[in-house]
Amino acid sequence: MTPVPHATSTAPGTAIADTAALLDDLRAIGEDLPGFDLPADRDPAKVWSERKLDYRLVSPLNRRKFTVIVVGTGLAGAGCAAALGELGYRVEAFTFHDAPRRAHSVAAQGGINAARARKVDNDSLARFVKDTVKGGDFRGREADAWRLGEESIRVIDHMEAIGAPFAREYGGQLATRSFGGVQVSRTYYTRGQTGQQLQVAASQALLRQVAAGTVTLHTRSEMLDLIVSDGRAQGIVVRDLLTGRIRPVTAHAVVLATGGYGNVYFKSTLAKNSNVTAAFRAHRRGAHFANPCLIQFHPTALPVSSPWQSKTILMSESLRNDGRIWVPVEPGDPRPANDIPEAERDYYLERRYPAFGNLTPRDVASRAARDEIVAGRGVGPLKNSVYLDFADAIARVGKKVITERYGNLFEMYTDATGEDPYTEPMRIAPGAHFAMGGLWSDYDLMTSIPGLFVGGEAGWGYHGANRLGANSLLSACVDGWFTLPFSVPNHLATLLGSDRLALDDPAVTEAVRRTEDGVRALLEIGGSQGPDRFHRRLGELLYDKCGVSRSGPELAAGIEQVRAIREEFWSDLRVEGRPDGFNQEIERAGRVADYLDMAELMCLDALDRDESCGAHFRTEHQTPQGEAQRDDVHWRFASAWERMADGRYRRHQEPLNFVSVPLQTRDYR
Numbered sequence: 001m002t003p004v005p006h007a008t009s010t011a012p013g014t015a016i017a018d019t020a021a022l023l024d025d026l027r028a029i030g031e032d033l034p035g036f037d038l039p040a041d042r043d044p045a046k047v048w049s050e051r052k053l054d055y056r057l058v059s060p061l062n063r064r065k066f067t068v069i070v071v072g073t074g075l076a077g078a079g080c081a082a083a084l085g086e087l088g089y090r091v092e093a094f095t096f097h098d099a100p101r102r103a104h105s106v107a108a109q110g111g112i113n114a115a116r117a118r119k120v121d122n123d124s125l126a127r128f129v130k131d132t133v134k135g136g137d138f139r140g141r142e143a144d145a146w147r148l149g150e151e152s153i154r155v156i157d158h159m160e161a162i163g164a165p166f167a168r169e170y171g172g173q174l175a176t177r178s179f180g181g182v183q184v185s186r187t188y189y190t191r192g193q194t195g196q197q198l199q200v201a202a203s204q205a206l207l208r209q210v211a212a213g214t215v216t217l218h219t220r221s222e223m224l225d226l227i228v229s230d231g232r233a234q235g236i237v238v239r240d241l242l243t244g245r246i247r248p249v250t251a252h253a254v255v256l257a258t259g260g261y262g263n264v265y266f267k268s269t270l271a272k273n274s275n276v277t278a279a280f281r282a283h284r285r286g287a288h289f290a291n292p293c294l295i296q297f298h299p300t301a302l303p304v305s306s307p308w309q310s311k312t313i314l315m316s317e318s319l320r321n322d323g324r325i326w327v328p329v330e331p332g333d334p335r336p337a338n339d340i341p342e343a344e345r346d347y348y349l350e351r352r353y354p355a356f357g358n359l360t361p362r363d364v365a366s367r368a369a370r371d372e373i374v375a376g377r378g379v380g381p382l383k384n385s386v387y388l389d390f391a392d393a394i395a396r397v398g399k400k401v402i403t404e405r406y407g408n409l410f411e412m413y414t415d416a417t418g419e420d421p422y423t424e425p426m427r428i429a430p431g432a433h434f435a436m437g438g439l440w441s442d443y444d445l446m447t448s449i450p451g452l453f454v455g456g457e458a459g460w461g462y463h464g465a466n467r468l469g470a471n472s473l474l475s476a477c478v479d480g481w482f483t484l485p486f487s488v489p490n491h492l493a494t495l496l497g498s499d500r501l502a503l504d505d506p507a508v509t510e511a512v513r514r515t516e517d518g519v520r521a522l523l524e525i526g527g528s529q530g531p532d533r534f535h536r537r538l539g540e541l542l543y544d545k546c547g548v549s550r551s552g553p554e555l556a557a558g559i560e561q562v563r564a565i566r567e568e569f570w571s572d573l574r575v576e577g578r579p580d581g582f583n584q585e586i587e588r589a590g591r592v593a594d595y596l597d598m599a600e601l602m603c604l605d606a607l608d609r610d611e612s613c614g615a616h617f618r619t620e621h622q623t624p625q626g627e628a629q630r631d632d633v634h635w636r637f638a639s640a641w642e643r644m645a646d647g648r649y650r651r652h653q654e655p656l657n658f659v660s661v662p663l664q665t666r667d668y669r
């Protein structure tokens with residue numbers, strides 16, 4: 001059977017002509033960003049240790065003179081706040097949750113990668129970097145991948161030491177397993193609860209600092225604006241979600257570790273409250289937004305079963321170690337899975353990618369599943385999924401072993417669907433998941449606003465155009481524990497002797513006024529539709545126009561439609577209740593307002609990037625086999641968008657060069 005190339009709505013090369021006028025209207029081209037230009041004669045493996053040596057230090061007695069705001073208490077934020085607190089800085093930590101351990105990181109299931117190469121399978125730090133850079137389709141910064149790999153070795157020991165109970169082999173060594181996009185076993189895990197165990201450990205480390213008095217924790221507090229004065233970030237404006245009180249907090253530096261924006265799609269695998277507000281409001285104040293269109297669709301989400309559901313659930317990628325993915329050969333085959341004989345099943349990933357099989361990277365697996373569904377071979381009541389089958393694995397290693405490996409995931413699946421994955425195959429489908437885009441930052445994780453740092457999924461680092469499984473918990477930990485605690489002090493050292501911005505400074509009062517006006521404006525619209533109605537429509541539109549695959553004309557139409565929804569939002573939104581008190585409608589309305597602008601930026605970035613790379617699949621740019629066709633001549637850079645005063649955008653470029661991993665076409669066959 002030949003693979004199904006994606007439907008192409010325009011002849012190659014015509015999209016840019018059709019959309020050039022729209023692009024010109026929407027965006028200007030700015031200058032290149034300094035980024036990180038690695039000279040060919042410099043060993044990338046040494047860059048991080050050299051940079052650490054270059055960093056300025058703050059002596060222990062001076063540290064308590066500095067205050068740092070950390071927004072977010074997920075893996076990245078909790079690690080950063082705890083480490084800075086332990087070092088002796090004063091930290092103000094914020095989360096909109098009622099407790100740090102409820103951050104979205106708690107939901108991660110599968111595992112965390114480390115280049116420790118403890119299995120004799122030919123893994124190494126260099127191979128980790130190669131897999132990561134190649135997996136990201138050469139649209140990430142190579143030097144970042146080296147830091148990620150190098151610090152990964154420390155991360156596992158550190159997280160274990162502070163309480164993460166990693167799984168062990170019989171002989172006592174930490175156990176590992178494989179994830180998509182690699183052929184070695186480098187993923188450390190705690191059954192299907194890795195995020196939860198890491199988050200519990202990180203939260204406890206944070207609370208230890210709260211008890212020690214170095215960290216002040218503000219729960220139920222949502223950052224709604226960034227205070228920029230003298231050209232640098234000096235504070236934030238927060239709304240107390242219980243009382244509605246809006247107040248400013250100032251500091252010498254601000255760290256945003258506020259997670260990813262995949263929920264812009266409404267139905268996503270993320271926690272329902274994850275959002276883009278903190279990052280987008282920093283973007284409005286001048287922080288560049290990098291690669292916003294690079295969104296990962298996870299191949300093992302549960303299929304949508306009703307138009308009214310509010311999210312999709314993820315089945316961990318680790319299941320692809322033992323589960324085999326297939327569809328019936330006959331389109332529309334009505335038979336139950338177990339009645340379809342072996343000869344009439346198409347194990348399409350094993351067929352198309354024999355070298356990686358079911359462990360192809362997520363973008364490849366998601367596109368392949370979508371091809372099968374579009375070609376009519378989807379399964380389940382809505383014909384919108386593919387099978388993930390454990391029958392072979394159970395026959396090979398027994399049910400007990402499979403239960404030990406994935407028991408809680410199987411229980412979760414049964415709870416969600418009422419089906420028993422031990423006796424009939426799971427049904428899975430691509431779902432919006434991880435944001436490779438985020439606030440642009442330099443190698444020190446500082447954004448384009450001096451003094452504003454970013455960590456974890458809120459940033460753009462490491463993953464390029466496609467994030468390999470189990471590299472995200474790692475990046476959150478590396479940023480939080482082993483990068484920001486060195487790079488933030490490097491900035492603070494230049495501010496010795498300076499006070500925090502006074503609360504009556506005009507920059508502060510202006511930011512507070514702006515925030516109060518913003519909340520009031522939402523309440524005063526007085527229309528007829530609640531915020532979720534707009535969000536749901538926006539999500540459907542994005543899945544359609546800026547989803548697993550995109551085309552120039554579709555994206556151009558998407559921009560028009562996003563604008564129409566936004567106009568309707570600002571004239572017909574209804575927010576019940578009062579501003580001064582607990583009011584979740586206000587919270588949601590503010591987040592949806594930001595999503596509407598974010599969606600436009602995502603479509604613009606996708607329209608602008610006239611190539612296919614990783615998760616960004618432009619139907620105009622595909623090989624005859626239906627694979628993504630990159631254009632390194634014109635697009636070997638990260639786009640970093642600046643928002644102009646009139647609401648249009650200016651694109652800056654960080655050129656990307658690759659020294660240790662030469663440019664190559666991704667091939668998982």
Ligand SMILES: Cc1cc2nc3c(=O)[nH]c(=O)nc-3n(C[C@H](O)[C@H](O)[C@H](O)COP(=O)(O)OP(=O)(O)OC[C@H]3O[C@@H](n4cnc5c(N)ncnc54)[C@H](O)[C@@H]3O)c2cc1C
Nearest residue numbers: 072073074075076105108110111223259456457470472473
């Ligand atoms: C279902 C699922 C499973 C996953 N499994 C894996 C896996 O197995 N391996 C892997 O590597 N990755 C996995 N990931 C990805 C990974 O979990 C995330 O990328 C990572 O946890 C993000 O951590 P973070 O610290 O950046 O952000 P988060 O954990 O999302 O934390 C964000 C924090 O910011 C706070 N916040 C946000 N906005 C504001 C605001 N405006 N004001 C105040 N506070 C705010 C929140 O309250 C929260 O404390 C998974 C993701 C999902 C959705």
